[in-house]
Amino acid sequence: IFYTDWMWTSFVVFSISQSTMLVVGAIYYMLFTGVPGTATYYATIMTIYTWVAKGAWFALGYPYDFIVVPIWIPSAMLLDLTYWATRRNKHAAIIIGGSLVGLSLPLFNMVNLLLVRDPLEVAFKYPRPTLPAYMTPIEPQVGKFYNSPV
Numbered sequence: 001i002f003y004t005d006w007m008w009t010s011f012v013v014f015s016i017s018q019s020t021m022l023v024v025g026a027i028y029y030m031l032f033t034g035v036p037g038t039a040t041y042y043a044t045i046m047t048i049y050t051w052v053a054k055g056a057w058f059a060l061g062y063p064y065d066f067i068v069v070p071i072w073i074p075s076a077m078l079l080d081l082t083y084w085a086t087r088r089n090k091h092a093a094i095i096i097g098g099s100l101v102g103l104s105l106p107l108f109n110m111v112n113l114l115l116v117r118d119p120l121e122v123a124f125k126y127p128r129p130t131l132p133a134y135m136t137p138i139e140p141q142v143g144k145f146y147n148s149p150v
Contacts, residue, residue, distance in 0.1 A: 011113065015106035018070050022046070022105070023098045026079055030093070036084050039097075043076035065116050071108035075101045 026039035047069060054067040082097035 011106070011110070014070075015109060016102075018072070018109070019075070019098075019102045019105045022072055022076060023079065023094075023101050026076065027083075027094055027097065030083055031090055036087075037080050039076040039079040039083070040073060043072035046070075046072055068113060068116055070105075071112050072105070074108055075105040078104055 022039065022043060026042045029038045029042065030036065050067065050069045054064075054069060057066050058064050078100045079097040082100060083093045086092040086096060
């Protein structure tokens with residue numbers, strides 16, 4: 001039960017943070033440059049960065065699905081379409097586009113996460129890294145020599 005609670009909480013937190021990151025970054029850029037299509041560009045860059053991070057962690061010996069690449073691009077395309085449709089009203093672009101991203105990104109990511117191996121199973125199969133000798137905790141020696149004749 002704890003694991004499913006934690007999983008649902010992390011899904012909600014990541015959905016909110018990723019939706020906000022996409023909308024705030026893209027809308028800020030679109031409002032100040034006026035260039036449509038920037039949300040998709042922004043999402044593509046974030047996706048490529050995540051692929052690079054996934055490859056780096058995999059090269060360090062972690063399981064391939066240790067990092068799940070979020071599905072940003074379809075939601076960003078919705079945001080760009082909204083911006084194109086509401087070009088004269090920037091507040092509508094923010095409200096409608098932000099709502100569309102906030103509703104669609106969790107759906108895309110839910111489908112994405114359903115395809116990943118069970119993280120709890122991966123966690124138990126994955127060997128824990130061993131600590132170097134200088135970081136290995138030493139058990140307290142309290143009372144060990146209490147009855148010693150020396």
